[in-house]
Amino acid sequence: xxxLIKDGQVVDNPWSLLAKDVDLNTALSDESSHIVVPFxxxxxxxxxxxxSGKAVAVCVDSDDDPYxxxxxxxxxxxxxxxxxxxxxxxxxxxxxxxxxRLNYQGEIRAIGDVLRDQLxxxxxxxxxxxDLADGVKVEQALAAFNEFSTxxxxxxxxxxxxxxxx
Amino acid sequence: xxIYDNYDKQMLQDRIVQFRDQTRRFLAGxxxxxxxLPLRLQNGxxxxxxxxxxxxxxxxxxxxxxxxxxxxxxxxxYDKGYAHFSxxxxxxxxxxxxxxxxxxxxxxxxxxxxxxxxxGNCIRNTTTDQFAGVAVDEIEDSRPWCEIIRQWSSFHPxxxxxxxxxKIAVCGTPNDQAATQVHDIGLYIKKNDKGEIGFQVLVGGxxxxxxxxxxxxxEFLPWQHLLTYLDAIMRxxxxxxxxxxxxxxxxxxxxxxxxxxxxxxxxxAEWLHDKDGPATLTHEEVARCRxxxxxxxxxxxxxxxxxxxxxxxxxxxxxxxxxxxxxxxxKPGYRIVSLCLKETGVAPGDxxxxxxxxxxxxxxxxxxxxxxxTHEQNLVLTDVRLQDLYAVYLAxxxxxxxxxxxxxxxxxxxxxxxxxxxxxxxxxxxxxxxxQRRFEDFDIQKNIGEITLNISGCMNxxxxxxVGNIGILGVDKKGSEFYQVTLGGSxxxxxxxxxxxxxxxxxxxxxxxxxxxxxxxxxxxxxxxxFLATYNRIGMDPYKEKVYANAD
Numbered sequence: 001x002x003x004l005i006k007d008g009q010v011v012d013n014p015w016s017l018l019a020k021d022v023d024l025n026t027a028l029s030d031e032s033s034h035i036v037v038p039f040x041x042x043x044x045x046x047x048x049x050x051x052s053g054k055a056v057a058v059c060v061d062s063d064d065d066p067y068x069x070x071x072x073x074x075x076x077x078x079x080x081x082x083x084x085x086x087x088x089x090x091x092x093x094x095x096x097x098x099x100x101r102l103n104y105q106g107e108i109r110a111i112g113d114v115l116r117d118q119l120x121x122x123x124x125x126x127x128x129x130x131d132l133a134d135g136v137k138v139e140q141a142l143a144a145f146n147e148f149s150t151x152x153x154x155x156x157x158x159x160x161x162x163x164x165x166x
Numbered sequence: 167x168x169i170y171d172n173y174d175k176q177m178l179q180d181r182i183v184q185f186r187d188q189t190r191r192f193l194a195g196x197x198x199x200x201x202x203l204p205l206r207l208q209n210g211x212x213x214x215x216x217x218x219x220x221x222x223x224x225x226x227x228x229x230x231x232x233x234x235x236x237x238x239x240x241x242x243x244y245d246k247g248y249a250h251f252s253x254x255x256x257x258x259x260x261x262x263x264x265x266x267x268x269x270x271x272x273x274x275x276x277x278x279x280x281x282x283x284x285x286g287n288c289i290r291n292t293t294t295d296q297f298a299g300v301a302v303d304e305i306e307d308s309r310p311w312c313e314i315i316r317q318w319s320s321f322h323p324x325x326x327x328x329x330x331x332x333k334i335a336v337c338g339t340p341n342d343q344a345a346t347q348v349h350d351i352g353l354y355i356k357k358n359d360k361g362e363i364g365f366q367v368l369v370g371g372x373x374x375x376x377x378x379x380x381x382x383x384x385e386f387l388p389w390q391h392l393l394t395y396l397d398a399i400m401r402x403x404x405x406x407x408x409x410x411x412x413x414x415x416x417x418x419x420x421x422x423x424x425x426x427x428x429x430x431x432x433x434x435a436e437w438l439h440d441k442d443g444p445a446t447l448t449h450e451e452v453a454r455c456r457x458x459x460x461x462x463x464x465x466x467x468x469x470x471x472x473x474x475x476x477x478x479x480x481x482x483x484x485x486x487x488x489x490x491x492x493x494x495x496x497k498p499g500y501r502i503v504s505l506c507l508k509e510t511g512v513a514p515g516d517x518x519x520x521x522x523x524x525x526x527x528x529x530x531x532x533x534x535x536x537x538x539x540t541h542e543q544n545l546v547l548t549d550v551r552l553q554d555l556y557a558v559y560l561a562x563x564x565x566x567x568x569x570x571x572x573x574x575x576x577x578x579x580x581x582x583x584x585x586x587x588x589x590x591x592x593x594x595x596x597x598x599x600x601x602q603r604r605f606e607d608f609d610i611q612k613n614i615g616e617i618t619l620n621i622s623g624c625m626n627x628x629x630x631x632x633v634g635n636i637g638i639l640g641v642d643k644k645g646s647e648f649y650q651v652t653l654g655g656s657x658x659x660x661x662x663x664x665x666x667x668x669x670x671x672x673x674x675x676x677x678x679x680x681x682x683x684x685x686x687x688x689x690x691x692x693x694x695x696x697f698l699a700t701y702n703r704i705g706m707d708p709y710k711e712k713v714y715a716n717a718d
Binding site: 086087088089090092093094096097100101115117118120121122124125137147148149150151152153154155159160161162163164166 | 171173176177180181183184188196197201204205287317318319320321322323324325326327328393397401404405409439443444445447448450451454
């Protein structure tokens with residue numbers, strides 16, 4: 001069972017992450033009351049999904065454009081950012097765009113190849129929940145959030161750069 | 167020199183603790199090689215042909231004598247008693263043991279040094295003109311701006327997993343010594359009519375497989391906006407740079423594919439959000455950084471010295487050295503001295519532990535305890551009194567550091583090549599040596615005059631061969647090492663990329679090939695025309711005809 005950390009705590013995960021090629025009917029007939037749908041499905045069937053009675057979240061892959069959610073962020077309790085491989089750093093920018101540009105206040109979750117050694121940077125960019133990849137140890141992951149005492153530059157977590165604080 | 171405060175020190179300690187644990191987990195099998203790769207690279211550690219290689223950052227090429235002594239002791243204690251200055255103003259150790267690297271990094275931290283972001287797909291060490299702060303024609307000292315960029319780029323959470331590596335150069339002089347136009351971002355410091363400072367911003371320059379000269383996307387960016395603008399460029403690159411092909415992942419390919427104007431539009435659109443936001447630079451921060459780079463305690467001195475002139479008249483080698491390795495200084499009675507690390511028989515840029523300690527002592531005695539590293543793999547003492555030049559020269563001579571051919575043919579820029587590097591297609595150091603032996607005679611070099619000869623052992627172009635007046639590239643032809651020659655490159659303000667002469671040559675042919683190229687120049691030059699100027703005037707054909715004359 002993959003481990004989910006949210007805001008520094010290990011929590012249960014009620015969300016069902018649907019496959020990238022899922023169609024609307026399959027999505028709506030998913031047994032879970034909380035579904036994470038692919039970006040394309042969300043864009044195409046936003047209204048049907050919203051009226052379905054399910055809690056709906058969207059999964060943004062690394063080649064999706066987070067700006068396209070500008071009008072939707074108010075409706076979304078959760079946005080998942082997929083790291084297809086941990087070396088793909090696009091989701092760091094997607095997280096910052098969701099927080100800084102779109103003023104998204106809900107949960108941003110890192111999914112996919114989410115490793116312990118990327119967690120600190122993810123949190124700095126505004127990601128607040130982490131669906132850890134298999135094999136990542138929870139205690140180590142929790143410790144990773146405090147690896148650095150501060151940062152030099154303006155970040156989502158601390159918009160004031162160090163030069164305005166030191 | 168910038169001096170760390172408690173914030174800088176704490177972040178450096180945090181990094182050491184982090185990397186020690188990462189190394190431990192890798193050795194314990196908790197991290198795969200693939201997972202450990204970017205972590206070790208972002209701490210400067212490569213796995214090379216014979217052993218790991220550790221690249222230590224020398225921020226914008228500035229070193230204190232204390233730091234240089236530490237680099238010497240590390241060379242002795244963790245390596246084989248020498249190290250290598252790279253073409254990015256960094257220093258590399260070729261023989262450390264992985265298990266000892268965390269300890270080595272802890273030692274470096276004692277003198278506020280590290281290997282952070284010296285490799286990997288992140289923002290690398292920012293480089294600049296080695297004469298920053300002392301150049302006669304300087305518009306603005308680039309060092310405080312480099313330090314501001316260093317801090318902004320260190321541990322930047324959004325840009326640690328870029329499509330590819332990212333290099334920034336800053337230049338504060340009209341006479342570009344920083345190869346600014348062949349960096350992912352090049353920044354020329356400018357002053358407007360009101361005397362306000364700003365930056366001309368170039369993007370998409372670079373060497374490697376696809377050499378490109380950077381394109382200007384902003385003619386004058388007021389200094390307050392430097393970091394927000396850089397953030398905007400980085401975000402556009404991070405999002406849209408290609409990740410499907412390593413060889414097309416640099417920002418230059420993105421700029422080429424979408425066009426400079428479209429790229430600028432994306433950057434400007436992104437920048438609009440951040441402009442005037444919290445990352446906007448303040449007068450206080452710039453003033454704080456400038457304090458670390460104020461002038462040392464110069465004396466008021468005459469700008470002529472009879473004893474030095476007498477020494478030059480009686481010591482021919484000293485006069486050569488004076489002419490080649492000594493540059494004018496903004497302060498009368500002072501000179502900028504370059505120590506050329508290109509002694510024939512020694513790999514270009516290599517230096518021993520005792521030489522490093524010697525240079526550290528020399529800097530303490532004669533140059534306010536500071537040393538600069540150049541991207542041409544030489545060292546610089548920036549603040550030597552004119553009256554001390556002969557003493558400095560004689561001392562350097564004893565340590566084989568007084569080669570008097572800075573900027574001449576034998577001042578070869580050369581990557582470590584196939585002798586060390588696992589990426590290389592061919593050796594480069596023996597090529598440099600064979601050419602240096604051919605042109606050993608100083609009078610021959612002097613007659614040829616200013617010229618750059620750059621050698622890379624592979625397409626990655628660490629030896630900057632594209633921007634050498636003569637460039638040599640090692641290539642693999644059916645398992646054998648061959649060498650392709652380019653002519654006409656330059657990394658100065660009028661940057662140009664060399665063009666290929668023709669089919670490649672075997673290693674043994676190289677000194678003859680260079681000899682023929684030089685002869686074409688000598689036969690055709692007018693008055694005091696440089697190699698580059700002659701090439702630009704007469705074109706490639708005369709060189710081709712001469713070099714390949716007997717090829718059929």
